[in-house]
Amino acid sequence: MRGLKSSARGLLPFVVLVLAWTAVTRAGLVAEIFLPRPEEVLRTGWDMARDGSLWTNIVASLGRVALGLVVSVPLAVGAGVAAGLSRRLAAVLEPVAGFFNSLSGIAWLPLAVTWFGLGWASVTFIMVNTVFFLVFFNTLVGVRTVPRVFEHAVRTLGGSRRHLIFQVLVPGAMPSIVAGIRMSIGFGWRALIAAEMIATSTGLGFLIFNAQNFHQTDTILVGIITIGLIWLATDRLLLQPLERWTVERWGMVSTA
Amino acid sequence: MTARETAVTWLSLLGGFLLVWSVAAATLPVPAYMLPPPMAVLDAFTDLVVKGILPAYIAESLRRMVLAALIAFAIGVPVGIGLGVSRRLAEFTYPLLNFFQSVSGIAWLPLMLVWFGFGERTILVAVNYTVVFPVALNTLLGVRSVPRIYVNGLRTLGAPRWRIARDVILPGALPSIATGMRLGLAYGWRALIAAEMLVGAHGLGFMIFSAQNFHLTARIVLGMLVIGALWLVLDYFVFRPLEQATIERWGLIQR
Numbered sequence: 001m002r003g004l005k006s007s008a009r010g011l012l013p014f015v016v017l018v019l020a021w022t023a024v025t026r027a028g029l030v031a032e033i034f035l036p037r038p039e040e041v042l043r044t045g046w047d048m049a050r051d052g053s054l055w056t057n058i059v060a061s062l063g064r065v066a067l068g069l070v071v072s073v074p075l076a077v078g079a080g081v082a083a084g085l086s087r088r089l090a091a092v093l094e095p096v097a098g099f100f101n102s103l104s105g106i107a108w109l110p111l112a113v114t115w116f117g118l119g120w121a122s123v124t125f126i127m128v129n130t131v132f133f134l135v136f137f138n139t140l141v142g143v144r145t146v147p148r149v150f151e152h153a154v155r156t157l158g159g160s161r162r163h164l165i166f167q168v169l170v171p172g173a174m175p176s177i178v179a180g181i182r183m184s185i186g187f188g189w190r191a192l193i194a195a196e197m198i199a200t201s202t203g204l205g206f207l208i209f210n211a212q213n214f215h216q217t218d219t220i221l222v223g224i225i226t227i228g229l230i231w232l233a234t235d236r237l238l239l240q241p242l243e244r245w246t247v248e249r250w251g252m253v254s255t256a
Numbered sequence: 257m258t259a260r261e262t263a264v265t266w267l268s269l270l271g272g273f274l275l276v277w278s279v280a281a282a283t284l285p286v287p288a289y290m291l292p293p294p295m296a297v298l299d300a301f302t303d304l305v306v307k308g309i310l311p312a313y314i315a316e317s318l319r320r321m322v323l324a325a326l327i328a329f330a331i332g333v334p335v336g337i338g339l340g341v342s343r344r345l346a347e348f349t350y351p352l353l354n355f356f357q358s359v360s361g362i363a364w365l366p367l368m369l370v371w372f373g374f375g376e377r378t379i380l381v382a383v384n385y386t387v388v389f390p391v392a393l394n395t396l397l398g399v400r401s402v403p404r405i406y407v408n409g410l411r412t413l414g415a416p417r418w419r420i421a422r423d424v425i426l427p428g429a430l431p432s433i434a435t436g437m438r439l440g441l442a443y444g445w446r447a448l449i450a451a452e453m454l455v456g457a458h459g460l461g462f463m464i465f466s467a468q469n470f471h472l473t474a475r476i477v478l479g480m481l482v483i484g485a486l487w488l489v490l491d492y493f494v495f496r497p498l499e500q501a502t503i504e505r506w507g508l509i510q511r
Contacts, residue, residue: 111464190363198453
C-alpha cells in the first residue's frame with residue numbers, strides 16, 4: 001500500500017508534464033512538425049510496438065549492452081585484481097588505463113569503423129571499451145580498500161593465494177566493482193546511442209536518427225521516451241538493488 | 257614511489273608503447289590506413305599545426321565546453337537550490353530531473369536537429385542539456401542533505417531567508433555541486449565529441465569523424481590522443497583540485 005502510494009507520487013510529475021505538453025500543442029503554440037501531440041506519439045508508439053519494429057530495435061540495443069558487459073566485466077575484474085595484487089603491474093596499467101578511460105566511448109568510433117567497418121562489431125567495440133576501463137579502475141580501488149588485516153589473517157591461517165583472491169579480495173572489492181558496473185552502464189548506454197546513430201542500421205539510436213531524416217518527430221519522441229524508460233527501469237530494478245545488496249552483503253555497513 | 261621513479265616508469269611505458277606500435281605497424285600484414293606508424297601521426301600533427309587546423313579545432317571544442325560549463329553552472333545551481341529548499345518541490349521535481357538526466361543529450365540530438373537545424377546552436381543545446389541535469393540534480397541532493405538543525409539554528413537566531421541560503425545551504429551543498437559538475441562535464445565532453453561528429457561543424461569530433469571518410473587514420477589517432485590528453489589535463493588540474501578543495505573545506509572531513 002505504501003509502495004503504491006509512493007509510486008503514484010513519483011508518477012504525478014510526469015502526469016503534469018504530459019498535461020503541459022498537451023496544453024502547449026492544443027493551443028497551437030508550436031507547429032506539429034516540431035512537437036507532435038502526446039496522443040500522436042502514443043499512437044506511433046503503439047503502431048511500432050504492434051508491427052514489432054520497436055522491439056527489434058530495443059532488443060538490438062540491449063543485446064549490445066549485454067554483449068559488452070559479458071565480454072568486458074570478467075576481463076576488467078581479472079585485470080583489476082591482478083593490478084591490485086602487484087604494485088609493479090599497477091604502475092604500468094594505471095596510467096595506461098587512466099588515459100584510455102578519459103578517451104573511452106565515442107571518440108573510438110572513427111577508428112573502430114576503420115578497423116571493423118560499419119556494423120555491430122564497431123558498436124560492440126565502443127561498448128566493451130567504455131565498460132572495461134571503468135570496471136577495471138573500480139576493481140583496483142576496491143581491492144586496495146580491503147583491509148590488510150584480513151589478508152594477513154587468511155595467510156596466517158594457511159590460506160593459499162587462491163583463497164586470498166576468491167575469499168577475500170574479490171568479495172571485499174565487490175561493492176566497488178558493482179558501483180563501477182553501474183557507472184559504466186550509464187556511460188556505455190550513452191555512447192551506444194551515439195554509436196548506433198552513426199555506425200549501424202538497427203537499435204534505438206539508429207531509429208531516432210533515421211527518423212530525423214524524415215522529420216518524423218513522433219517516432220523520435222517514441223525513441224527518446226523508450227531510451228529514458230529503459231535506463232530508469234534498469235537502474236531502479238536491477239542496478240540499484242544489486243548495489244544495495246552487495247553493500248549489505250560485503251560492504252562496510254556497521255551493525256551499530 | 258618517488259617522483260623520479262614515477263617519471264622513469266612513465267617514460268619507459270611510453271617508449272615501450274611506441275616501440276611495440278612501430279614494430280606492429282611495420283610488420284603486420286595490414287594496409288597502412290588500418291594501422292599508421294607513430295611517425296605518420298607525428299607528421300599529421302605537424303601538418304595540422306602548420307595549417308592552423310588543429311589549434312583552431314581545439315579552441316573551438318574548448319570554447320563550446322567552457323560555454324556549456326558556465327551556462328550549466330549558472331542555470332543548474334540556482335534551479336537545484338530553488339527546488340531543494342522546499343521539500344515538496346524537491347520530491348515533485350526529483351523524478352523529472354532524474355528522467356531527463358538519464359536521457360542523454362545525444363538522444364535528443366535528432367529532435368534538436370529538427371528544431372534548430374544542422375549548426376552551432378544544436379551542438380550547444382545538446383551539450384548544455386547534458387551538463388545541466390547532473391548539476392541541478394546533485395545540487396538538489398546537496399541542499400536536501402544539509403542537516404535541518406543548522407537551518408533551524410540560524411532561523412532561531414533570527415536570520416532572514418537569504419542569509420540561510422547563503423551561509424548554510426550553499427556551502428553545505430558545495431561538495432555535491434562539485435561532484436555534479438565533474439560528472440556533468442564528463443558526460444558533456446563525450447556528448448560534445450559525438451555532437452560534433454553528427455552535426456559536423458568544426459571541433460575535434462568533426463576532425464576525427466571526417467578523417468575517417470578519407471581513411472586518414474593517422475589524423476584520427478592524433479585526434480584521439482588530443483581528446484584524451486585534454487580531458488586528462490582538465491580533470492587533473494581543474495576538476496579534481498576543485499572537488500578536493502570543496503570537500504576539504506566544506507565536506508565531511510573532520511580534521
